[in-house]
Amino acid sequence: MISSDRGGNMEPGIARELFSQMVLIRTYEETILREYHADKKPIFDIGAGLIPGEMHLAAGQEPVAAGVCAHTIDADAVTATHRPHHFALSHGVDINAMTAEIFGRVDGLGRGRGGHMHLFDPQANFSCSGIVGEGLPVAVGQALAFSRRKTGNVAIAVAGEGAANQGAFHESLNLAALWKLPVVFVIEDNEWGISVPRSASTSVPSNAVRAAAYGMPGTQVEDNSVEAVYEEAGKAVERARDGGGPSLIEVQTLRLWGHFEGDAQGYRPDLEGVPGRDPLPTFENSLLADGVLDDAQIQSIKDEATRRVEDAVTYAKSSPEPDPARVGDYVFA
Template identity: 70%
Template sequence: MEPQARLDLYRTMVLCRTYEEAILREYHADKGPGFDIGKGLIPGEMHLSAGQEPVAAGVCAHLTADDAITAAHRPHHLAIAHGVDLRAMTAEIFGRVDGLGKGRGGHMHLFDPATHFSCSGIVAEGFPAALGQAFAFRRRKTDRVAVAVAGEGAANAGAFHEALNLAALWALPVVFVVEDNDWGISVPRDLSTAVDSNAVRATAYGIPGERVEDNDVDAVHEAARPMVARARAGEGPSLLEVHTLRLWGHFEGDAQGYRPDREKVHEDDPIPIYEKRLRDAGVLDDELVQQAAADATTKVEDAIEFAKASAVPDPSTATDYVFA
């Protein structure tokens, strides 16, 4: 890759991490007098993606806002890398009226028509949705592609296999991406999955499959490139599995008592590892590192302040935007 492309990957990862750190802070923040300490300003459960930034940066680098992407319940990194408006997304996470869904969806239900981004708290729900988008793109005779991203646990769901089968049968322009962070909530993958790599499952449906080890953003970028190109050329679907890393718990507040690696997991943090690689290659220096951090902080804090300034939905509007 050209140095600029690698710098862009680094900046994307830094922005994703800065965002998650800010959301973590606000999730536990003291609301002030009259409120319970530590409840924070963000309602509901919270699933943060720290450690999985290489997947978002490496895959989304090949997409445009005209392409579609579906994510699972841990979606922020993918939304950011795909260009979802940071202010509107943050307001939605805070449950405010200026959010993507008018404050009705929360962090697991982010929908952005401008970038064709969506996510869901239902395991494997994004696979068939991506197929529908890919089918529409082909019917319109475009070169747009759909990308479906979910965790390794979703690869054991029926929707995953049904989606691969139909995508292969109809040669749809879709790329399936599996984020293998080793833990399906609290169950090790080797106790729940019969194969060492979900990439081998692609063979059963006659499509290309590849697994990237070591949470390597350069490798993810290079593996995703021909898969997206294949989809754009009308040659059908592909499957990419990335052995990534969940630095924090399944949800915020997860004690992770089931996890023997939690004391050393930060040694494998992909951002400082990639930073060192770029420094060694002469691509990155102190000034660029500081600039990336400062730019990310400015964008994130602006989005946080925008969300806080947005109004909470009026309870009398609870039935608005409901269609049956």
């Protein structure tokens, strides 16, 4: 067993799986970062290159997705945010089709028409949106369907701390609690709503306390610990599957990079200390110290992640671009 004062005791096999998932996510984000900037030099042009437009990457927030989705199954639903890659990968979205979509290619999830903020995979029951808080009521609807059909499935609704100030957040929690729906609300508190600190936008110290107003359990994971996220998510998902109704988990996580690529982050006074809070080396060092993994095993995990991600990029680049003459396809008239 792993002795962890942050996440309790954890089976070594589970710890290895969580670490592998976090490594895959980080490898993916680093690779997308490389590809995104490759043809935007020497002068950054957000509209140029193989991946034009905005790009929101989740480096530093890996523990949330890995810890939560370790408890989901294929038929469960996940609705994510505009920063979605970590949850998409953790919930089993096809990495090739997802990458092709990010590159705007016809073999993508949305045939190259949605881009990285609009990833929809019906087979994985995954969706996301660039609209703040949009996925919360969608997840409540999915949970209502699961409840009516008595499938035993759970919906995971992911939002940032800024979305917790939207009306959709409160409406969703109220209805989920009223109807005792199987949904888990996950708030990723990375401390910044674009350039606005949480302290300047939110009247409570933690959004977890807001759960009590709707008659559901609310808990906060304070240190971006994947062990603690795994533990709390396990309780919430089990409660939902057993008919106990919704729960809320807020994780104090970390945005290692900018809100979007090209963000100079001049508003952040904490940048100097950010690398020291990186959850991936923290978890890696813990696993090494506890003898759960050795250096060779860690390198093997990293090599496998690199292979999978590079294969996905190759797949995406080999997929054709959409034909401009067919711009009207798949659009509701």
